[in-house]
Every structure is written in structure tokens, then in C-alpha cells.
Amino acid sequence: xxxxxxxxxxxxxxxxxxxxxxxxxxxxxxxxxxxxxxxxxxxxxxxxxxxxxxxxxxxxxxxxxxxxxxxxxxxxxxxxxxxxxxxxxxxxxxxxxxxxxxxxxxxxxxxxxxxxxxxxxxxxxxxxxxxxxxxxxxxxxxxxxxxxxxxxxxxxxxxxxxxxxxxxxxxxxxxxxxxxxxxxxxxxxxxxxxxxxxxxxxxxxxxxxxxxxxxxxxxxxxxxxxxxxxxxxxxxxxxxxxxxxxxxxxxxxxxxxxxxxxxxxxxxxxxxxxxxxxxxxxxxxxxxxxxxxxxxxxxxxxxxxxxxxxxxxxxxxxxxxxxxxxxxxxxxxxxxxxxxxxxxxxxxxxxxxxxxxxxxxxxxxxxxxxxxxxxxxxxxxxxxxxxxxxxxxxxxxxxxxxxxxxxxxxxxxxxxxxxxxxxxxxxxxxxxxxx
Amino acid sequence: xxxxxxxxxxxxxxxxxxxxxxxxxxxxxxxxxxxxxxxxxxxxxxxxxxxxxxxxxxxxxxxxxxxxxxxxxxxxxxxxxxxxxxxxxxxxxxxxxxxxxxxxxxxxxxxxxxxxxxxxxxxxxxxxxxxxxxxxxxxxxxxxxxxxxxxxxxxxxxxxxxxxxxxxxxxxxxxxxxxxxxxxxxxxxxxxxxxxxxxxxxxxxxxxxxxxxxxxxxxxxxxxxxxxxxxxxxxxxxxxxxxxxxxxxxxxxxxxxxxxxxxxxxxxxxxxxxxxxxxxxxxxxxxxxxxxxxxxxxxxxxxxxxxxxxxxxxxxxxxxxxxxxxxxxxxxxxxxxxxxxxxxxxxxxxxxxxxxxxxxxxxxxxxxxxxxxxxxxxxxxxxxxxxxxxxxxxxxxxxxxxxxxxxxxxxxxxxxxxxxxxxxxxxxxxxxxxx
Numbered sequence: 001x002x003x004x005x006x007x008x009x010x011x012x013x014x015x016x017x018x019x020x021x022x023x024x025x026x027x028x029x030x031x032x033x034x035x036x037x038x039x040x041x042x043x044x045x046x047x048x049x050x051x052x053x054x055x056x057x058x059x060x061x062x063x064x065x066x067x068x069x070x071x072x073x074x075x076x077x078x079x080x081x082x083x084x085x086x087x088x089x090x091x092x093x094x095x096x097x098x099x100x101x102x103x104x105x106x107x108x109x110x111x112x113x114x115x116x117x118x119x120x121x122x123x124x125x126x127x128x129x130x131x132x133x134x135x136x137x138x139x140x141x142x143x144x145x146x147x148x149x150x151x152x153x154x155x156x157x158x159x160x161x162x163x164x165x166x167x168x169x170x171x172x173x174x175x176x177x178x179x180x181x182x183x184x185x186x187x188x189x190x191x192x193x194x195x196x197x198x199x200x201x202x203x204x205x206x207x208x209x210x211x212x213x214x215x216x217x218x219x220x221x222x223x224x225x226x227x228x229x230x231x232x233x234x235x236x237x238x239x240x241x242x243x244x245x246x247x248x249x250x251x252x253x254x255x256x257x258x259x260x261x262x263x264x265x266x267x268x269x270x271x272x273x274x275x276x277x278x279x280x281x282x283x284x285x286x287x288x289x290x291x292x293x294x295x296x297x298x299x300x301x302x303x304x305x306x307x308x309x310x311x312x313x314x315x316x317x318x319x320x321x322x323x324x325x326x327x328x329x330x331x332x333x334x335x336x337x338x339x340x341x342x343x344x345x346x347x348x349x350x351x352x353x354x355x356x357x358x359x360x361x362x363x364x365x366x367x368x369x370x371x372x373x374x375x376x377x378x379x380x381x382x383x384x385x386x387x388x389x390x391x392x393x394x395x396x397x398x399x400x401x402x403x404x405x406x407x408x409x410x411x412x413x414x415x416x417x418x419x420x421x422x423x424x425x426x427x428x429x430x431x432x433x434x435x
Numbered sequence: 436x437x438x439x440x441x442x443x444x445x446x447x448x449x450x451x452x453x454x455x456x457x458x459x460x461x462x463x464x465x466x467x468x469x470x471x472x473x474x475x476x477x478x479x480x481x482x483x484x485x486x487x488x489x490x491x492x493x494x495x496x497x498x499x500x501x502x503x504x505x506x507x508x509x510x511x512x513x514x515x516x517x518x519x520x521x522x523x524x525x526x527x528x529x530x531x532x533x534x535x536x537x538x539x540x541x542x543x544x545x546x547x548x549x550x551x552x553x554x555x556x557x558x559x560x561x562x563x564x565x566x567x568x569x570x571x572x573x574x575x576x577x578x579x580x581x582x583x584x585x586x587x588x589x590x591x592x593x594x595x596x597x598x599x600x601x602x603x604x605x606x607x608x609x610x611x612x613x614x615x616x617x618x619x620x621x622x623x624x625x626x627x628x629x630x631x632x633x634x635x636x637x638x639x640x641x642x643x644x645x646x647x648x649x650x651x652x653x654x655x656x657x658x659x660x661x662x663x664x665x666x667x668x669x670x671x672x673x674x675x676x677x678x679x680x681x682x683x684x685x686x687x688x689x690x691x692x693x694x695x696x697x698x699x700x701x702x703x704x705x706x707x708x709x710x711x712x713x714x715x716x717x718x719x720x721x722x723x724x725x726x727x728x729x730x731x732x733x734x735x736x737x738x739x740x741x742x743x744x745x746x747x748x749x750x751x752x753x754x755x756x757x758x759x760x761x762x763x764x765x766x767x768x769x770x771x772x773x774x775x776x777x778x779x780x781x782x783x784x785x786x787x788x789x790x791x792x793x794x795x796x797x798x799x800x801x802x803x804x805x806x807x808x809x810x811x812x813x814x815x816x817x818x819x820x821x822x823x824x825x826x827x828x829x830x831x832x833x834x835x836x837x838x839x840x841x842x843x844x845x846x847x848x849x850x851x852x853x854x855x856x857x858x859x860x861x862x863x864x865x866x867x868x869x870x
Contacts, residue, residue, distance in 0.1 A: 089847035100554055103544060111538065118788075119535055119802050124781050126815050140852050173851050209815040228460065228670055231815035235663055253863045259856040295855045331828075338832065346559050350829035353553075356838035356864050357831050360857040364845040367554050368829035380561050380644040380666035382827040392817040393766075394785035394803035396792050397773065403791035410799040412524035416608050417575050420730045421694040422795040428688045429791050 002287050002301070003270075003308040005280065008318050020309055021326060023237050023267070023375050028217075035192045035221045042196035047203050053193040058135070058166045060188075065204045070175065070186040078175035086173065090141065093365040094180045097145055100367030101153045104386035116399030117406075121392050125155035128206060129389060130198035130230075131183065132213035132223075133174060135164035135190050141177035142363060146370045146384065147213050148181035154389035159183045160198060160208055164190020191215075192222035199226035212371075212384065233384055237375035238307075240269035241359055242328035244319050246335040247276030249355045255286035257332060257358045262303035263296040269307040271326070273319050280310045320344045327378040330359045347378045403429040437723050437736070438705075438743040440715065443753050455744055456761060458672050458702070458810050460655070470627045470656045477631035482638050488628040493570070493601045495623075500639045505610065505621040513610035521608065525576065528800040529615045532580055535802030536588045539821035545830060552837030555830040560590035563641060564824060565633035565665075566618065567648035567658075568609060570599035570625050576612035577798060581805045581819065582648050583616035589824035594618045595633060595643055599625020625650075627657035634661035647806075647819065668819055672810035673742075675704035676794055677763035679754050681770040682711030684790045690721035692767060692793045697738035698731040704742040706761070708754050715745045755779045762813040765794045782813045838864040 006016055041049040047065040054060050054068060062068055079087065110120030131147045133139060144161070151159055161178055163171075165188040178186055187205055189197065195215075201207025210231035211223060223232045241261040245254055258270035274280055287304065294300050313319050320341065323331060327347035335341070338353035345351060349372030352359055363370045371384035398406060407426040414422035427433065441451055476484040482500040489495050489503060497503055514522065545555030566582045568574060579596070586594050596613055598606075600623040613621055622640055624632065630650075636642025645666035646658060658667045676696040680689055693705035709715055722739065729735050748754050755776065758766060762782035770776070773788035780786060784807030787794055798805045806819035833841060842861040849857035862868065 085847050086851055089844045089851075092844045093848060103546065104556070109538060117801075121539070121803075122777060122780070122786070127781065137853070142848055142852065228812070231812075250863070253860070256856060256860040256863060260854070260860040263854060263856040295853070300856065342557060342830070345557070345828070346562065347826075348828045350831065351557070353830065353832035356835050357833040358860045358864060360845050360849060360861040361833060361838065361841045361864075362829070362831050363857060364848045364861075365841055366552075366831045366833065368556075368831055372829075373826075377663070377666075378826065378828070380826060383829050385827065387822070391782075391808075391813065391815060392820065393780070393783045393813070394797070394807075394818050395777070395788065396785065396797050396801045396803055397788035398792040398796060398801065400791050403796065406796045406800055409524045409527045410795050412520050413528060413577055413799045414795060416521055416524075417577065418572070418730070419695070419698060421691060421698040421735065422798060425688070425691040425695040425793045426795040426799075428685070428691060429793060429796075 001305070002291065003284065003304045003310055006309050006311045008311060008313040008322070020307065021376070031217060031221055035218060035225060038192040039196040039222060039225060042193050042202065043200050050189055050193055050197050050202055050205070053191065054164070054189050057191055058164050060165070060168055068188045069204070070188060072179070075175045075179035075183070075186065078170075078172040079179045081172060082176055089365070090177060090180055093142070093145055094149065096365050096367040097149045098153060101150045101369070101386050104150070105153060106387060106390055110395060113402065115402040115405070117402030118395070118397040120395040122395055123390050123392055125157070126209045126389050126391065127156070128158040128160065128208045129156045130160045130162065130208035130211040132194060132211060132215050132219055133161060133163040134215055136166050139163065139171045139174050141171070141173040142370065143214060144174055144177035144183070145181050148178065148183050150369065150384060150386045151389040152182040154386045156389050158185065158206065160185045160187070160206060162187050162189050162194035162198060164188065164194070192218045195219055195222035195226060199230045210389070212388070233371065233388065234373060234377060234381055238267035238269060239264050239374060240328055241271070241330040241332060242323065242326055243272045243332040243334055244323065245272065245274050245279065247274055247279035248336065249334040251279065251282035251286040252290065253355070253358070254283050254334060255290055258287065258304070258308065259290065259294060259300050260358065260360050261330070262300040262308065263294065264299075264303075266299055266302040267307060268303045270304060271309045271311060273311045273313055273322055275313055275315060275319070277312050280312055284310060323348065327376045329372045329374045329378065330362070332357070332359060349373045349378045349383055398429075400431065404431040436740070437726065438719065438739045438745055441744050441746045443746060443748040443757070455742065456811065460670065460672065463652075466652060466656055470653060470660060473627040474631040474657060474660060477628050477637065478635045485624055485628055485632050485637055485640070488626065489599070489624050492626055493599050495600070495603055503623045504639070505623060507614070510610045510614035510618070510621065513605075513607040514614045516607060517611055524800070525612060525615055528577070528580055529584065531800055531802040532584045533588060536585045536804070536821050539585070540588060541822060541825055548837065550837040550840070551834030553830070553832040557828045557830055558825050559828065560592070561586075561644045561824050561826065562591070563593040563595065563643045564591045565595045565597065565643035565646040567629060567646060567650050567654055568596060568598040569650055571601050574598065574606045574609050576606070576608040577805065578649060579609055579612035579618070580616050583613065583618050585804065585819060585821045586824045587617040589821045591824050593620065593641065595620045595622070595641060597622050597624050597629035597633060599623065599629070627653045630654055630657035630661060634665045645824070647823070668806065668823065669808060669812060669816055673702035673704060674699050675763055675809060676706070676765040676767060677758065677761055678707045678767040678769055679758065680707065680709050680714065682709055682714035683771065684769040686714065686717035686721040687725065688790070688793070689718050689769060690725050693722065693739070693743065694725065694729060694735050695793065695795050696765070697735040697743060698729065699738075701734055701737040702742065703738045705739060706744045706746060708746045708748055708757055710748055710750060710754070712747050715747055719745060758783065762811045764807045764809045764813065765797075767792070767794060784808045784813045784818055833864075835866065839866040
């Protein structure tokens, strides 16, 4: 069996589905302890600790923290050295991602009340953001673009990137992406030590206000640990796709869409829902036929067998229920009129609409962000966006007469809470009050 | 000395200031273990565990989970029983808070490109939210309003409130506030067990998508622990105010504004900045004079002595630098033209402008939220708002010709990342491609 088949009509369907969806980050006590120690040492010894860890974990021959800094010139040279097709593709992606994210920019607002009281909200960018980029095989230029561009659009002045270079090997596409996306500082450090350096600052690495970007379990544990000292994005689980197809898209296309998720890693999840049982048969045949042609066949095979599913539903209502229950990271609506379904979809990270919109286009260059809530967290969270790099300050200006009326209300409520200094602070602003 | 005095011109000023500002949540291993065990038991035993913990920790005589449910009728009765002044004050507060938060509501958007490709963002409310309300003395009706109203404005259909009732004592103002704010379910359970019940659901307590609201160290630890399973708001540190005054507001007013923060708890922080040294003398005299008149004198005295400060600066530039360095939860600009300073203020939770806008008005009824980022986290986070109860889904619809062009770009980038199933999934959508 290349992939399991589930029937929505069967009595154990929901429990089988929920078992398939279940995923929980393992919190390993010894990992936690290692990470705590790394953070502690970087806080205490700064650059010295950073250098020592990088030499040890990434097998570098660096002798000074300066060996772990990449200059803007080095980034530009990486870009200049790329083949024209890659340069062009990166530029198209940067332009489209920037254009989409410009729509997310929030503005300050104010309104005035009859008595002259003004209320509002001031929107400002974060000062400085840190982007973690994994090293080695999982070092993705698209990830640099998707994390850095929203920060730039938000108006963040300084973007610090940390990317480990195991064995000293750099990835030119990653450096070129950093250069195009407006990253201001690059350090070739990784792991929990990179997260600690960005969260607390060292003599060389500036302290940031928020850390974003994917990473291995050391990075994820460190991010969770420094949460509060700095902001962090979501701790991501394995990537997943849910395809809903009416059976009229070529089976090979849908099979490859499922593979594009399954090739990520063994825990990635690819699920197809359809009312058309014979279409599910056709997709299964395509999967079987195409699997041996994949470069990452072994990973995809493990992912499909362990976490994939073809689900036969009775009707569209059931499909919509399932979509909202799963709250997928990526939802592909491979149907005739996908827009008609939108009002019924309550939870999804990104919605890919129609037969010509595979997830892969969104992963790279359609414009929207590819950093999306995984493992059902689309129930309560959003794609990474400009809003993650802006924050708001409430604005309250009371006119003398406005303050006087509000103070009477505040006084009653504060006294109801036994906070009498609150009440008295308000009461000083009551006009013509008795002394 | 009732409060310390700092001089910005002195050589050790920055280190003295940073020592004063320093605050870090203690993560206590035995507390963590207790909380882990409570969460584990609630996940396993559900209502039974919830009942057992409530009987034990809150000294309740409940014998069934039904004894821990408050009906809408009970909430309404609590409201009906209030004195008219309290009813009126609550209603004014609800109306003003709702009106302000309506301005925060985000809408879905879409745009179309020349080739018919459409991109956008769909905004939807969370399905179900949990609000934690502390019991006993720290049980604040204003907190119910500030947490529940933004959720209602966002369109959240179900709002679950958990409020412990130590010794069985309920707080009518809290219940009335819940009724007015549109809370749909109330359970008289508290602590880590309430957080666990809302995060994972029990037979009686529905599983929520996000948990907000303040709580003691058990609640904060539990919230941190369930983060990822559900969304949470920020883990709050002690409350703080930073007042910047030009010396022309009555000293007694400013003193009481500082007290309104200091009376919260011993760790609360009240800081005043001024260029006018004689005004700082006058405020110190007012503090000394008024302190013995406070109901919560002991708390306020400890807070001022331990964490308060009057800071003399040389000029307005220094004051603005300090404000942005501190990134205060509450910033009071008690000056002639506060609006002129706004463009220079990069980080603050809420900005109270002018001599007639003490923090207390914002705490209760001005309209903006009183749940604000503490301990310098205004560098990267925002007041609680409607945006915390809405989430976004990216929308991507590619026309056939749009997909064809994007697929060429995605193909290059995906192959650059060695993700060839991604590339092939995109390439299927290239028009007139060679087979």
C-alpha cells in the first residue's frame, strides 16, 4: 500500500483521522538542558562562546568572531555569480512577494469625539529583527525571502540573519536572496547559540526584538526559551497539504502536488479528499507510477505511507467539514469554482484555488508568504506577514470635559475593585469637584 | 527615602536604570513539574480531575462538575442586583470599549493582476476563545470587559470564562461584566487545571482555540506549556507606568498617577521623568504627604521604594531616548503639546496624552484595551485587540496563463533547492510545454 485509504462513512473514520493528524512536539529534557546551558554561556561569555560553539558544532576553523561575519560585498558577489535564470527567478519572486505584502501594511488611525477627546492607534515597525536560516541541505533561499521581505515592508531598519555553514560551506542562492531581500547583517552561526546571541546580543551580534525562521529541534527549543525576552514566530510542526478535488484535474497533477509536500521530510503530511472514488483510484495509480521517478523517492514514500491518506467523502458538505476540522497549513481547492467555497472555509493557512494553482507556486513566487500555521494551528494563527513586524500603541487624549465625565465612571469601577488610588487619580480630573 | 532619585547626567545612570528595569520571570522547576502533572491529569481524567482539583485548591463542596457551571441566568441576576451607579458605569465602559475596538476590525481583501490571477487575504474570527479571570482579591470586572469585548467584536461565537471561586465566593461585578460583555459559558474553576481544561477540552468544558487573561504563576506556567496546542496572549510581567511631565501639572495629580500603578502589587513600577528638578522635589513631597492616606499604603510603599524612581533629565531629547529605551507599558505624557511628541515615540503599550489623561481612565473606560505589553515587550508586541481574535488565510488563484509564467519561475527556484517534486508540480501547469 503506497498510501492509506479512508472512508468518511465508516464508523471509525473520525478516530482514524485524528490518529493520523496527531502530532506533538517532543519536549526532551536532556535537549532542554543542553539548550539552557548554551543560552547561559552565550549570555555570559558573548562572542567568545559563539565562536567556540561554531568551531565545535559546525567544524569551522574560525579564530575570531570576525571570521563569522559576511559583508554586504560578499552577499552581492554571491548574487553576481548566479546564472541568469536564477537571478531572474529571484528578482521575479522578490517583486511579487513585496507587492503582495504591501497590501498588509497597517496604518495609524485616530478619531475625535464630540467633547474633543481623541482616541487612536499608532502603528510602528520593530527596530531590529533576527532571521534564522538553517544550514546545509535545508538552507532555502525562498525562506530568506519569505522572512525578510515582510520585515522590510513593515519598515524594520535592521535585519540580522544567522545561517550556519557546516564545514564552512556557504549557499550562494541563500546569500543572494539575503542581498536582494535587504538583510543588513549576516553571521555564519547556527543552532541555539545563534538564537541566544540574537535574543540577548553580544559585542558583535546586535540584540534583536523578534526572531523568526525555521530550524531544527535545538533552534525550536531555544526560540521557545527566549520567548518573552524577544518575540518569536510560531514553532512550526511538519508541513502538510490538504487537496480537495472534484475529480476533474489530471490525476498526475494531483499526485505530484501530494509529492511536493511529501518530499519535504518523512513527517510531512499529504491528504487528498474527493467525492469521486474512481478518481482516488486514478491518483493512487499515478502515485505508484510516479514515485520511482522522484529524486527524493525514499522520503516521499515514507511520508505517504506513514502520514498520507486518500479520503473518500459522500458529498461536498462532508469535505467542507473535514477541511475546517483539519485546519490545514496548505489547502488546495482543485475544483471548478473554488471561489464559491471560500465563505465556508473558516480555517486554513493558505488557500490555493483552481486546477492551475499548485502549492509550489505559492512556495516560491505567487506573492503570499509560505511561512504558514501547521498542525491545525490555523484555527488561531495566520501566515507570517507584515503585521508580525509592526506593533501598535494605543493613543488616548482626553479633553478637560471628556476627562471629567470619564473620571466619574472610572471612579465607580475602581472603587468596585478596591483600587482607590486609581479612583483618586481619576477624581483629580473631575471639573468643579468639591475639595 | 520614599523613592529613589536618578540623574541622567551621572556616569552610572544607564547601569542604575537597567538594574531598576530588570525583571525576569522565575521558572521554577518544581512549579513546572506540578503544572505538568495537573495538565496530564486533566487531559486523562477530564471533568473528574477538574472537580477534584477545584474541591482541593478552592475548598469547594462541589460533588459534580455541574456545580462548577454558572448559567446565563445567574450572570444576569448578578447584573440585576448591582447598584444603579455600578450598572451605569459598566454600561458606559462596555459601550466605549466596543466602539474603540470596532476600529481595529480587519477585513478581507483581494486584487487581480493583468492575466486574471487573483491574490488576497481572507480574515476570519476564531471559533472559540477562553478567558481566564483570577479569583479572590485580584478578580477584576474591568479585566473581563477588556478580554471579552475584543473577541466579541472580532466575531468569536463562543467565549468560555474560567474564574475560580475560592471558598465558594463569587464576585457579582465580575459576573455582571461577563454577562454584559457576551461571555457564553462560565466555569468556576481556576489555576493550571482551568487552563488545561480549556486547551484540551473535557466532557463539560469545550476546547478553545486561544486562551487569554492574567493569572498567578500556576496559570502563567500552564499557559506557556499549552502554547502551540492553543494560542495564548503574552505572559505578563508586573505592571508599570512611565510619566513624562514638563513640571506644569499639579504635583498631587502626578503623585496619585504614580500611586495608581504602585498600589497594584509590590513589584509594580512607577517612574517619573522631568527636566524640572524642583518639580521632582514637589512630587516627592506629594508622595510623602499622600502615601499615608492610601488604602493600599503598604503595597504602594514597597513598590515605590523597591522599583520606583524620579529621573531628572537634561532636556526633552534625553526624555524621548529614555522612553524608547524603556518601552513602557503605560506612558503618560503630561505636557502642553503631547501630540507633537508622538512621531518620536517608537515603543509604548498605551500613550496617555495631556494633563487630563491619567492611566486610570484607560484602565476602565476610555475605550482602548488595558491588556498591554509589559517589561519592555512593547518593542515587539501590541495591546490586546480585535486582531488577536481574527486570523488570516492567504488566497491564491492563478489563471491558466498566470500559472504558466509563475511555474517557470518556481521551477528554477525549486530546482535550486533540490526540491524536484515541487518543480514538477509547477511544470505540469506550463502551457504548451513539451511532454
